[in-house]
Amino acid sequence: MHKPNDICRTHAVTGAWGEALNEAQRAAVAHSEGPLLVIAGAGSGKTRTLTHRVARLVAEGVHPATILLLTFTRKASQEMLQRAARLLDRRCERVSGGTFHSFANLKLRQYASKMGLSPDFGILDRTDAEALIAMIRKESDRAPRQRPLPRKNTLADIFSRAANTVRSVDDVVFADYPHLSDQTDAIVEIFHGYARSKREHRFMDYDDLLVWFQRLLQEAPEVRQRISASYRYIMVDEYQDTNRIQADILYHLTDANRNIMVVGDDSQSIYAFRGADFRNIIDFPKLFAGARVIGLEENYRSTQPILNLTNIVIERAREKYSKHLFTRTAGGALPELVATVDESTQSVFVVEQIQNLMACGVRLDQIAVLFRASFHSFDLEIELSRQGIPFVKVGGFKFTESAHIKDVLAHLRVIANPYDRISWYRILQLVEKVGPRSAQSIYESLVAAKAGVSGLFSLKQKGAAMDGLKQLYRAIDSKTMPLVEMGEAVVHYYLPILKRLFDDHPKRARDLEQLLGILERYRRLDRFLTDMALEPPNISAEETLYTAATDDRLVLSTIHSAKGLEWQSVFVIWALDGRFPSLYAMAREADMEEELRLMYVAATRARENLCFTYPRQVWDRSMGILLNRPSRFIDSIPDDILKKRFVGI
DNA sequence: TCACGGAATATTTTT
DNA sequence: TATTCCGTGA
Numbered sequence: 001m002h003k004p005n006d007i008c009r010t011h012a013v014t015g016a017w018g019e020a021l022n023e024a025q026r027a028a029v030a031h032s033e034g035p036l037l038v039i040a041g042a043g044s045g046k047t048r049t050l051t052h053r054v055a056r057l058v059a060e061g062v063h064p065a066t067i068l069l070l071t072f073t074r075k076a077s078q079e080m081l082q083r084a085a086r087l088l089d090r091r092c093e094r095v096s097g098g099t100f101h102s103f104a105n106l107k108l109r110q111y112a113s114k115m116g117l118s119p120d121f122g123i124l125d126r127t128d129a130e131a132l133i134a135m136i137r138k139e140s141d142r143a144p145r146q147r148p149l150p151r152k153n154t155l156a157d158i159f160s161r162a163a164n165t166v167r168s169v170d171d172v173v174f175a176d177y178p179h180l181s182d183q184t185d186a187i188v189e190i191f192h193g194y195a196r197s198k199r200e201h202r203f204m205d206y207d208d209l210l211v212w213f214q215r216l217l218q219e220a221p222e223v224r225q226r227i228s229a230s231y232r233y234i235m236v237d238e239y240q241d242t243n244r245i246q247a248d249i250l251y252h253l254t255d256a257n258r259n260i261m262v263v264g265d266d267s268q269s270i271y272a273f274r275g276a277d278f279r280n281i282i283d284f285p286k287l288f289a290g291a292r293v294i295g296l297e298e299n300y301r302s303t304q305p306i307l308n309l310t311n312i313v314i315e316r317a318r319e320k321y322s323k324h325l326f327t328r329t330a331g332g333a334l335p336e337l338v339a340t341v342d343e344s345t346q347s348v349f350v351v352e353q354i355q356n357l358m359a360c361g362v363r364l365d366q367i368a369v370l371f372r373a374s375f376h377s378f379d380l381e382i383e384l385s386r387q388g389i390p391f392v393k394v395g396g397f398k399f400t401e402s403a404h405i406k407d408v409l410a411h412l413r414v415i416a417n418p419y420d421r422i423s424w425y426r427i428l429q430l431v432e433k434v435g436p437r438s439a440q441s442i443y444e445s446l447v448a449a450k451a452g453v454s455g456l457f458s459l460k461q462k463g464a465a466m467d468g469l470k471q472l473y474r475a476i477d478s479k480t481m482p483l484v485e486m487g488e489a490v491v492h493y494y495l496p497i498l499k500r501l502f503d504d505h506p507k508r509a510r511d512l513e514q515l516l517g518i519l520e521r522y523r524r525l526d527r528f529l530t531d532m533a534l535e536p537p538n539i540s541a542e543e544t545l546y547t548a549a550t551d552d553r554l555v556l557s558t559i560h561s562a563k564g565l566e567w568q569s570v571f572v573i574w575a576l577d578g579r580f581p582s583l584y585a586m587a588r589e590a591d592m593e594e595e596l597r598l599m600y601v602a603a604t605r606a607r608e609n610l611c612f613t614y615p616r617q618v619w620d621r622s623m624g625i626l627l628n629r630p631s632r633f634i635d636s637i638p639d640d641i642l643k644k645r646f647v648g649i
Numbered sequence: 650t651c652a653c654g655g656a657a658t659a660t661t662t663t664t
Numbered sequence: 665t666a667t668t669c670c671g672t673g674a
Contacts (some may be wrong), residue, residue: 072663101664125664151668206664241663273661373660378665393665403667435651464651534664560661582660598661650674657669 025049028261028294029056035254035288036261037239037281041325042310042604043301043566046263050235051080053261054095055088057233068231068253069097072238074535076564080237096231100246101206102534104213107227108204114220115212120526122417123533124198124205127401130156131422132203136193140186150180150187159191163207164243164275201421210245217252228255239264239284243275251287260288267314267323270560270598272590282319299325301566303332306610308641310603313633317596318589325604334643335603335610337575337630341648343615347383349647350571350613354389354554357569357609364390366568368555370602372580376573377556384554391554394561404498404508405515409532411490415476416525418452427476430497431468438465453477483528487519559602570606572599575634576614578627583620599633616646 021029025045028038029052040046050069058064071077077097084092097103105123112119124132134152150158154177162172169191173184180187198204204212217224234253236242239262242250254260262284269278285291299307307325314323340346354367371377377393384391407430410423417423421443428439442456449455456473475493478486491512498512499505522528555567574580581595603610612634618627629635634642 074663076663099664123664126662209664238663270661271663274663374662375659375665381665433651437650536664558661560663563663579660584660594661652674653672655670658667659665 021045021048021052022296022298024294024296024298025052028296029053031261031292031294033259035258035284035291037284037291037293038261038263038296039281039293039323040263040265040296041299041323042265042268042601043299044296044325045298045300046237046265046296047080047083049296050237050263051083051087053235054080054084054092058084058091058095059088062232064091064094065096066230066232067095067097068103068234069095070100070103070234070236070250071097072099072241074099074102076237099534100242100249101209104209104249105530105534108209108213108216111216111220111223114223115216117212118202121202121204122413122420123209123530124203124422125401125533126156126206127406128203128422129205131426132197133159133190133194135421135425136190136197140189140193149183149190150177154180155187155190158187159194160205160207161275162191163211164245165277166244197421201419203422210243210249214245214249214252217249224252224255228253228257232257232259234260236260236262237264240266240269240278240281241271241276242280244277244280247277247280247287254288258288267317267597268563268601268604270563270594270601272594295323297323297325299327301607302327302604303329303608305332305334305641306603306606306608309335309610309634309637310600312637312641313596313603314600316633317593317600319593333609334641335606336612336643336645337634337637338611338613338645338647339616339630340613340646341616343379343618344383345647346573346613346615347380350380350573351383351387351389353571353611355387362568363552364554365552367571368557368562368565368567368569368605369571369573370557370559370562370605371573372559372582372598374558376579380573381556389554390552391556393556394558402508402511404494404502405511407497408487408490408494408512408515409529411476411494412487412525413529414453415479415486416529418455419447427472430494430501431465431472433463433465433468442469453479483522483525484516484520486525487516491516559598562605563601566605566607568607569609570602570611572602572610572612574614575599575612575631576618576627577629577632577635578618578620578623578625579614580631581633583623596633599631 025048028036028049038049040049054067054069057067069077069080071080077099081093081095081097108117109119130152133155137149137152137155158169158172158177161176162169165172169188170184173180173187198208217227231253234250236250250260264281266278266281269276272278285293304327307327311324338349340349350369357367358364369377369380381391381393407426410426413420413423414427424443424446425439428434428442429436434442445458446455449458451458453473453476456469471493475489478489481489495509498508502508519528580599581592585591585595612630614630616628620627
């Protein structure tokens with residue numbers, strides 16, 4: 001099925017490494033100078049096209065380091081370069097690239113002085129950022145209020161959205177959080193406090209990396225010239241998920257050479273809630289006049305019956321590059337829409353179907369269950385455990401975000417920077433008898449003492465906590481030790497705390513061993529800490545050495561985390577109007593459009609079997625309404641495209 | 650001021 | 665599921 005007739009296997013572009021390309025892909029691979037937009041439909045060989053182009057350029061003698069490949073995840077860029085290396089040779093691995101954030105980080109440190117920044121800034125991940133925001137919020141919360149200030153999580157969302165959409169905090173609150181508009185002044189004040197504190201402590205959060213890099217390129221022409229001249233070819237993956245700052249960064253990066261190729265699918269833009277603007281892809285030809293546009297519409301993934309359905313779904317979108325996916329494969333089962341009596345019947349039904357598929361010889365890891373929100377799978381998880389079906393859940397928390405890893409990292413961060421307020425607060429409160437109050441006073445006297453880590457003892461009365469603080473001091477007074485010993489000392493100190501705090505400490509202790517293993521690969525603490533924030537190891541919190549042994553497991557995933565992946569059989573559960581699209585999205589048309597695209601992404605993950613399920617009647621407590629329709633995105637589709645079924649008890 | 654336990658609650662989350 | 669919130673007792 002991967003060998004349609006018109007493939008030109010003898011063409012010079014593909015001949016060297018023999019992997020077939022279709023005509024559109026070949027045109028994209030052969031493109032050399034000037035801007036190029038590739039609209040790559042789901043399953044149309046996007047990655048193949050990118051990797052072939054990298055290999056082709058390198059094969060023709062372009063120096064790898066002058067090719068810049070920007071992606072959203074480190075994993076994506078690694079995989080692409082490895083594939084290119086397999087096509088050609090290891091030179092492809094020397095292509096410049098990585099994530100927007102890691103690239104910004106690199107260049108910002110290099111040119112920090114141009115912007116009056118210190119090159120040794122620390123990086124705040126989302127958890128750190130929230131912790132700092134929480135502190136600022138507490139400080140500014142002296143006056144009595146009729147209503148509590150928004151939670152730290154909400155505040156971080158607001159600030160991040162303001163940065164990513166290049167709007168003021170006022171605007172964001174007014175437009176996107178109208179229910180908080182009576183607190184706008186307080187929110188803005190916290191925002192300024194947060195910004196001030198970051199500068200004072202030389203911290204950058206994820207958004208700052210992009211914002212400052214954009215500013216550097218814009219305000220320092222000589223730097224812009226130097227950087228842009230050093231990349232002859234720029235390629236960007238998942239362009240539909242870039243935000244305005246990223247688009248602007250790219251624009252500046254092409255100052256010297258206009259050889260930019262972006263690849264994306266506007267129909268799969270599902271990160272607008274984080275500031276991604278799918279208009280970037282629509283506007284690309286306006287920004288880069290004379291841009292060539294190539295569409296990849298031949299699908300190599302799904303059967304025609306599945307594509308018939310997904311084409312209908314995406315037809316319902318308002319604004320898009322219209323595309324119509326097709327395949328040359330014949331046959332295939334109709335997608336199904338199954339109503340069940342209630343949630344537990346839905347779980348039972350899905351499990352039965354999975355068992356049927358297994359009986360037919362389908363491997364478990366070729367089956368996925370997708371859902372809108374990560375808690376939608378809770379009931380199913382229980383049923384799967386009951387039936388002894390192994391599964392992995394992807395999406396949600398990352399290895400480096402779990403509390404125990406953050407705890408250990410915080411100790412190391414204090415060693416790297418003894419005035420790191422966020423980390424001090426965190427580790428001090430791990431000491432017995434020390435709460436928020438004591439942490440604050442200890443930190444304040446520590447800063448005043450200006451004696452580094454040993455300033456820990458500058459506060460006179462600490463009474464009950466003294467013993468714990470001494471132990472803490474012993475663990476982090478290790479500036480001169482080799483890195484690994486430093487880590488070991490911290491973990492050794494932390495293990496008893498781990499046991500006190502977590503019931504599942506054995507599992508978490510193994511994670512810490514892994515962390516030490518990673519630390520061994522580094523020689524500099526600051527590099528290690530930066531990498532942990534920007535390029536965390538690719539393991540989810542669950543995915544330890546232990547569980548990785550069995551990889552034939554069912555996949556449970558949020559739709560967001562499933563982007564770019566495919567399975568033989570896909571179940572989309574909770575396809576209930578009000579859950580998917582979620583009630584939250586219904587107020588805003590743009591949000592509904594994104595939900596629709598999300599449904600499209602879900603449906604296009606399936607190769608052969610696609611099944612939607614929903615509980616027929618669900619009472620929504622928060623809104624006080626009865627949900628009893630299938631998702632509007634797949635409602636009223638004729639039976640010869642989508643087969644309907646009801647499952648009772 | 651701190652620790653602890655039970656209850657409530659939950660969009661999505663590449664960096 | 666797992667984090668966070670809130671009340672209680674020390």
